[in-house]
Amino acid sequence: MFGRFGKSIRENQAKALEAQTYAKTLRYLREKGEINEQEEEILSQKLRIQLNDSRYILSNLGAHLGIGAIFAFDLIPLPLGTIGRVSWVIGARIVETVRRNFDRARIHSAGVLLIAAIPWFGYAAYLLPLRRQAKELAFVLANHIMIVRKNKSYAEFLQERSRPIRKFGNWFIPRPGLITPK
Numbered sequence: 001m002f003g004r005f006g007k008s009i010r011e012n013q014a015k016a017l018e019a020q021t022y023a024k025t026l027r028y029l030r031e032k033g034e035i036n037e038q039e040e041e042i043l044s045q046k047l048r049i050q051l052n053d054s055r056y057i058l059s060n061l062g063a064h065l066g067i068g069a070i071f072a073f074d075l076i077p078l079p080l081g082t083i084g085r086v087s088w089v090i091g092a093r094i095v096e097t098v099r100r101n102f103d104r105a106r107i108h109s110a111g112v113l114l115i116a117a118i119p120w121f122g123y124a125a126y127l128l129p130l131r132r133q134a135k136e137l138a139f140v141l142a143n144h145i146m147i148v149r150k151n152k153s154y155a156e157f158l159q160e161r162s163r164p165i166r167k168f169g170n171w172f173i174p175r176p177g178l179i180t181p182k
Helices: 004-033 037-053 055-069 080-098 102-107 108-115 127-133 135-150 154-159 164-173
Strands: none
Touching: 004 037, 004 135, 055 080, 055 102, 055 127, 080 102, 080 108, 102 127, 108 127, 127 135, 127 154, 127 164, 135 154, 154 164
16 A cells, blocks of 8 residues: 555564663663663663564564464473474474575574574574674563563563573673673
8 A cells, every 4th residue: 555655664563663672671770770871771772673683584473483482281291392492493494495595594503403403592592693683682581571571670580590501691691791780
């Protein structure tokens, strides 16, 4: 109906909604004392750039979360979510290689495949290439997911876990270099 103009309006609305969502997450982190006001501003500025640059990775992360939603209430005692995630990574790697888009094919790495094969945790496998490309976005997104799902920050979530899980979690989603540790 609106053609190209309508599409750009929808894209701008989606970007505005994302910016509002991440602003709430940053505000939550500041209120919890995990970041200060200056760090909130720096993260907000970096997110504007990194969101556009990371669309492909975020779409794959969304696909993994969608796979989780589909198989969350599956009554068959098979690891269908794990099979779906692993199949997604392998299939996407093959498709991008056939298309000769090697930059995108590299996103579907062996590391992503291995993490995707871990039950429950594998839904976050695409945070691995996201942290390489946009570490601030990965940090804010991990916190956003935890706030929505558990009503606590990523750091608070990790504090309740065993030492090996905390070490892995801090390696998987490190605090960005611009942020001073607590």
